[in-house]
Amino acid sequence: SDAIPAAASNIASRTPPYPKLLKKLQEVRQVLAPGRALTLAEKILYSHLENPAESLLTNTSNGANIRGSANLKLKPDRVAMQDASAQMALLQFMSCGLPSTAVPASIHCDHMIVGSKGADVDLPESIAGNKEVFDFLESAAKKYGIEFWEPGAGIIHQSVLENYSAPGLMMLGTDSHTPNAGGLGAIAIGVGGADAVDALVDAPWELKAPKILGVELKGELSGWASPKDIILALAGKLTVRGGTGFLIEYFGPGVSTLSCTGMATVCNMGAEVGATTSIFPFSPGHIPYLNATHRGPIAKEASEISALPDRHNLLRPDAAAEYDQVITLDLSTLEPHINGPFTPDLSTPLSRFSEAVKTNDWPETFGAGLIGSCTNSSYQDMTRAESLVKQATAAGLKPKAYFFITPGSEQIRATLERDETLSTFSSAGGIVLANACGPCIGQWKRTDEVAKGKKNAIFSSYNRNFPARNDGNRATMNFLASPELVTALSYAGSTTFNPMTDSIPTPSGEPFRFQPPQGTELPSAGFEQGNPAFLPTPGQPDPSEEVKISPTSSRLAVLEPFAPFPDSELQNLRVLYKVKGQCTTDTISAAGPWLKYKGHLPNISENTLIGAINAATGETNVAYDLDGATSGIPELAKRWKEQGKEWIVVAEHNYGEGSAREHAALQPRYLGGRVILAKSFARIHETNLKKQGVVPLTFVNEADYDGIDACDEISTVRLLDTLRNGGKGDVEVLVKKRDGGEMRVKTKHTLSGDQAGFILAGSALNLLARKGRE
Numbered sequence: 209s210d211a212i213p214a215a216a217s218n219i220a221s222r223t224p225p226y227p228k229l230l231k232k233l234q235e236v237r238q239v240l241a242p243g244r245a246l247t248l249a250e251k252i253l254y255s256h257l258e259n260p261a262e263s264l265l266t267n268t269s270n271g272a273n274i275r276g277s278a279n280l281k282l283k284p285d286r287v288a289m290q291d292a293s294a295q296m297a298l299l300q301f302m303s304c305g306l307p308s309t310a311v312p313a314s315i316h317c318d319h320m321i322v323g324s325k326g327a328d329v330d331l332p333e334s335i336a337g338n339k340e341v342f343d344f345l346e347s348a349a350k351k352y353g354i355e356f357w358e359p360g361a362g363i364i365h366q367s368v369l370e371n372y373s374a375p376g377l378m379m380l381g382t383d384s385h386t387p388n389a390g391g392l393g394a395i396a397i398g399v400g401g402a403d404a405v406d407a408l409v410d411a412p413w414e415l416k417a418p419k420i421l422g423v424e425l426k427g428e429l430s431g432w433a434s435p436k437d438i439i440l441a442l443a444g445k446l447t448v449r450g451g452t453g454f455l456i457e458y459f460g461p462g463v464s465t466l467s468c469t470g471m472a473t474v475c476n477m478g479a480e481v482g483a484t485t486s487i488f489p490f491s492p493g494h495i496p497y498l499n500a501t502h503r504g505p506i507a508k509e510a511s512e513i514s515a516l517p518d519r520h521n522l523l524r525p526d527a528a529a530e531y532d533q534v535i536t537l538d539l540s541t542l543e544p545h546i547n548g549p550f551t552p553d554l555s556t557p558l559s560r561f562s563e564a565v566k567t568n569d570w571p572e573t574f575g576a577g578l579i580g581s582c583t584n585s586s587y588q589d590m591t592r593a594e595s596l597v598k599q600a601t602a603a604g605l606k607p608k609a610y611f612f613i614t615p616g617s618e619q620i621r622a623t624l625e626r627d628e629t630l631s632t633f634s635s636a637g638g639i640v641l642a643n644a645c646g647p648c649i650g651q652w653k654r655t656d657e658v659a660k661g662k663k664n665a666i667f668s669s670y671n672r673n674f675p676a677r678n679d680g681n682r683a684t685m686n687f688l689a690s691p692e693l694v695t696a697l698s699y700a701g702s703t704t705f706n707p708m709t710d711s712i713p714t715p716s717g718e719p720f721r722f723q724p725p726q727g728t729e730l731p732s733a734g735f736e737q738g739n740p741a742f743l744p745t746p747g748q749p750d751p752s753e754e755v756k757i758s759p760t761s762s763r764l765a766v767l768e769p770f771a772p773f774p775d776s777e778l779q780n781l782r783v784l785y786k787v788k789g790q791c792t793t794d795t796i797s798a799a800g801p802w803l804k805y806k807g808h809l810p811n812i813s814e815n816t817l818i819g820a821i822n823a824a825t826g827e828t829n830v831a832y833d834l835d836g837a838t839s840g841i842p843e844l845a846k847r848w849k850e851q852g853k854e855w856i857v858v859a860e861h862n863y864g865e866g867s868a869r870e871h872a873a874l875q876p877r878y879l880g881g882r883v884i885l886a887k888s889f890a891r892i893h894e895t896n897l898k899k900q901g902v903v904p905l906t907f908v909n910e911a912d913y914d915g916i917d918a919c920d921e922i923s924t925v926r927l928l929d930t931l932r933n934g935g936k937g938d939v940e941v942l943v944k945k946r947d948g949g950e951m952r953v954k955t956k957h958t959l960s961g962d963q964a965g966f967i968l969a970g971s972a973l974n975l976l977a978r979k980g981r982e
């Protein structure tokens with residue numbers, strides 16, 4: 209087609225602001241002690257600081273102990289959002305009243321699309337079922353100048369890699385696999401909607417400076433080993449929590465042997481070890497990829513920068529850079545791995561897998577092999593899988609398991625169609641699904657009828673395998689592997705099959721053994737653009753565009769700003785619920801069927817705390833009103849809201865652990881919750897509460913938890929002064945027991961000056977909106 213590829217026509221907005229970043233890097237150098245060497249990730253992160261001196265020198269000794277302690281106030285270059293999380297992000301952005309986003313942004317409709325019978329049937333059905341949400345997202349995108357990728361255009365991380373990621377860029381994305389973009393040398397971090405809004409309105413986004421885990425790659429992959437195996441093996445070493453508080457930076461001679469898309473796969477699954485993000489340095493593999501995706505000028509500029517001496521070089525670590533921890537992997541001896549079931553860190557080398565199946569009594573057959581997704585749908589991945597399909601077809605074989613292929617984007621789909629890779633898959637019996645998340649996010653209507661609760665296995669080249677993740681069946685064991693391994697195993701239909709050593713009987717009686725897969729890094733005839741209807745909207749704001757939200761919608765509701773803090777203490781808050789034990793963000797705002805209400809705060813609030821255990825009775829989601837009447841927690845909260853009665857929740861340790869889900873803070877606030885008084889908080893949730901104007905307090909003496917009961921009334925003491933003092937001061941609460949007794953409870957808080965401002969304004973957004981108007 210004659211249309212100009214989107215990336216080429218928007219090259220200016222897609223090029224990181226290199227001159228500005230290089231200048232900032234020199235500012236950073238001046239702030240730091242002379243001779244302080246920086247890793248690559250530090251260079252890119254700190255070059256995005258709003259004010260390097262302020263962030264790097266507070267609480268640290270002359271910038272020496274930045275990692276793990278400094279509070280970075282960052283100005284990201286770009287934001288990407290997927291359809292499910294974009295809803296609340298946009299609703300919050302809208303409430304700031306700004307005419308356009310402060311940084312370039314994109315929306316990708318991918319999560320709400322079912323995978324079942326194939327793209328032609330699934331896509332129109334999913335669009336029809338979610339029309340009002342897609343219409344809302346598109347209209348808001350047009351109004352505020354956000355590039356909009358419609359349903360079927362691609363999966364967020366693949367589209368970002370093909371269009372937006374670039375060496376030295378810093379990006380926030382409202383999805384946990386945003387780090388995929390680190391494969392092309394960007395710092396890309398997954399966040400909640402409220403954090404994305406910080407970037408969209410040009411407010412600094414805060415991050416505790418991560419520690420840096422260096423992963424040194426040596427040698428070169430060969431045969432069956434693929435980039436996926438790097439991260440599968442690493443996940444086994446690090447476990448799902450091993451990367452927490454760390455940013456993973458790859459280095460060493462093995463890096464230059466990897467393709468750009470291979471590096472993206474490795475960074476993608478870094479999310480599974482809890483890392484803040486992962487990054488590769490600007491490498492030889494990036495240049496052909498940038499050229500092939502119409503971003504030659506970026507390749508050229510990045511090449512020039514990476515030739516600068518260390519001190520000025522934004523795209524390479526300093527020679528003397530030190531990592532907080534180093535792990536070395538030899539790619540030459542790396543075996544293919546299979547991870548799972550149920551957790552991505554249970555990692556087994558292929559040669560030991562058949563034994564593991566027997567020892568653990570895992571199923572010996574499996575029903576479906578799924579390849580592609582945001583993790584593994586590159587041209588290289590797909591052509592390597594294709595080479596195996598061709599071998600098997602020539603031997604007269606068909607896959608024994610259902611075989612599904614999810615292309616990551618329209619560009620890759622159209623290219624694979626032109627090059628007859630897709631027809632090779634389809635003729636073999638493969639089912640090509642829409643360019644969307646589908647089975648990876650539970651949007652999989654299985655046609656092979658596995659009864660709920662029945663133990664069974666599947667293999668995928670995806671990244672997550674928590675119970676019920678793919679088909680809603682907690683008994684389905686999902687094993688993660690490279691696309692080539694999943695493809696070969698699908699032909700055997702057996703979990704104990706090792707394609708490197710075992711053969712499959714053919715119709716002619718001859719045993720068939722696979723030769724190692726072979727693929728092509730990039731299409732020799734270039735990428736196809738595909739259906740032009742899937743190109744994004746231009747990203748220019750149009751003030752005349754009306755944002756489409758029907759007043760009668762059950763799925764979308766305009767967000768009304770929360771009221772500011774009163775000119776007094778919080779008086780007589782009633783204890784809605786005293787929670788016993790663990791209280792995760794899932795306990796506070798359940799997922800599953802509730803996900804469809806993510807854009808409708810009143811409706812999703814009907815799930816508030818429904819997983820919480822009543823400390824007095826041990827019941828789950830049973831709350832008691834003053835007169836002893838029982839109801840669910842959300843019902844009681846709503847009743848009190850209607851009566852104008854504000855409330856408080858009392859809880860135990862690590863309140864709000866789990867995810868960054870902002871609904872877990874928004875919902876209590878919406879229903880009239882003002883304070884959460886807990887033994888301790890999960891850090892991210894505590895921040896989220898403050899952003900939404902809820903005050904998180906912790907007990908000085910944990911035993912005071914025992915003295916408070918549901919329906920007691922609590923008033924704050926010196927909270928207002930503390931807020932007005934920029935968070936400085938001690939807060940107490942006065943508890944009026946129902947029997948007339950009183951107790952004074954000492955509390956602690958972690959309010960910073962900015963956060964005190966959020967609470968006084970009613971929420972962080974109220975404050976941003978006010979600043980925007982000034």
Ligand code: F3S
Pocket residue numbers: 318319363364365383385581582583644645648649670671
């Ligand atoms: Fe989508 Fe699964 Fe990736 S949900 S964004 S394909 S991790």
